[in-house]
Amino acid sequence: MSGNLERIPAIAGFLRSLVLHAVLFVGGAVVLAPLVWMCLASMMPAGEASQLPPRWWPSHPTAEHYAVLFSSLHLGRNFFNSFFLAAAATALSLCCNSLAGYALAKLPFVGRDRVFTFLLALLVVPGQVGMLPLFLLLRSFGWIDTYWGVLVPSLASVFGIFLVQQYAQSIPDALLDAARVDGASELRVFWSVGLPLCRPILVTLGVFTFLGTWNDFLWPLIVLSDASKQTLPVALASLAAEHVQDTELMMASAVLTMVPAVALFLVAQRAYVAGILSGALKF
């Protein structure tokens, strides 16, 4: 009898855990539902996604909408634009930010604190504030509707500089000094000692920049009006405005836009989350 009574807390704990896990998995299903439906609807024959009663599974799975995207809508070009711009932005931001972050962490100079405070203050300024004059500036350069115009704001970022700076601080000065004693120039020290040691944070910054550029919407929307130069999100937005009725076609282009981002995240999840946390924990 007493043995049964002792079991009550254990049973209560088991039940509580059962309910918690049930809620968590149902919640997960709810969170994933729109993304799953997006994929399923993209394979439905035209009109089926707007049928009543609604259906989850395509009656006859088809790839016809994907074929339309690449043939008559030329979304392949937009896919290439997105990919090229994200890769270029990643390369450029890695160069600028790693140099600057390393200098702020490892090369003491008069005025370093002031540069640091200046950059810190910029974190409060929302990116949209300068967009109108930047547009006029790029227009005077003839950079509107060019890849350069899209890339310019992602050359360097305060967030990226801080990410590298915080990480580079953990590099022991002795390692750098050893290279200097061997007669290496500062650039050489950076390139062959500092940079390899910063690799993990560079991976993080790279994933952040790639995803950020891939998913970016407002700036590419402003700069790129020529349909053949637009990125996928911009092309998708104009498609969504013109083809309101073609739900299945829109879902196919949404899948095309989403899948590379999700795939990169799944592969590089650890580095990505590390980036979020290094921002949050240093605060």
Added chain:
Amino acid sequence: MHRTRTIAAWIFLAPALTAITAFFVGPVLAALVLSFTDFDIYTIADSSNLRWLGLEQYRILLRDPLFWRALQNTLTFVVAGGSLTVVVALGAALAIWGAARKVQAFLRTVYFLPVVTTIVAAAVVWRAWYHPRVGLLNVALRWAGLPAIDWLGNPRWAMLAIIVFSVWKNFGFHMVIFLAALQSIPHQLYEAAAIDGASRWQQFRHVTLPMLRPALSFVVLITVIGSFQLFAEPYVMTQGGPANATLSLVLLMYRNGFQWWNVGYGAAVAWVLFALLVVVTLTLSRLRLRRR
């Protein structure tokens, strides 16, 4: 020795500082100057049409009912959407924290996926789900015996629809931060509390919550900053409608500046947004310091 390092430092900093100054700081300051002028489509054609308005521009702004509408909508989104996002994120983090080790990473990934989904792609799906007749949400409502709602077509519901979408899209980001903070709480604190006879609620109230405070204030700050920049959701789902019910400050700036070429007016909207963010950031960090 130190000279070479100083020179190297400035050379290393040069690309980043040049880019930031030329393409960010410069334009931000130029926007302030532009906001005092009537720079518009006629100025683009012929710069002699430019007139200095000074503060009159901001007076025009304050008299514009559309600006007040956009400000009100943005604040609604910041306060209601922001707090809902934080609450859902905290709830999800606490639940995952209590789950079995084996499933924690899996659940975290699942809940995080909307964050990395391209916002336009996700908005297109949600727009279909919000459809008044065939949208899945209304099918569910009718199935439950409730009247269907024209989510995106009714001014009373449109902002709520945008908020629900953005909570789904964003809570995973903050959840990850909460989860990391929860996992960094030392076990000994709970053991000590349990020895003192603290109930589960008391442990939550007196151990978990205080330990979460730094993460909480960070999350609140970035949620507020992010929410003030609301743009893509209404742009794709409602175009600011119906009856301007989802017109946000950034959307107002975009329309004036980039669609109607009222550049001066658009720049003024941008600077109002900036000023609001500065005030809110300073207030929040002052509150944070006082608690410490």
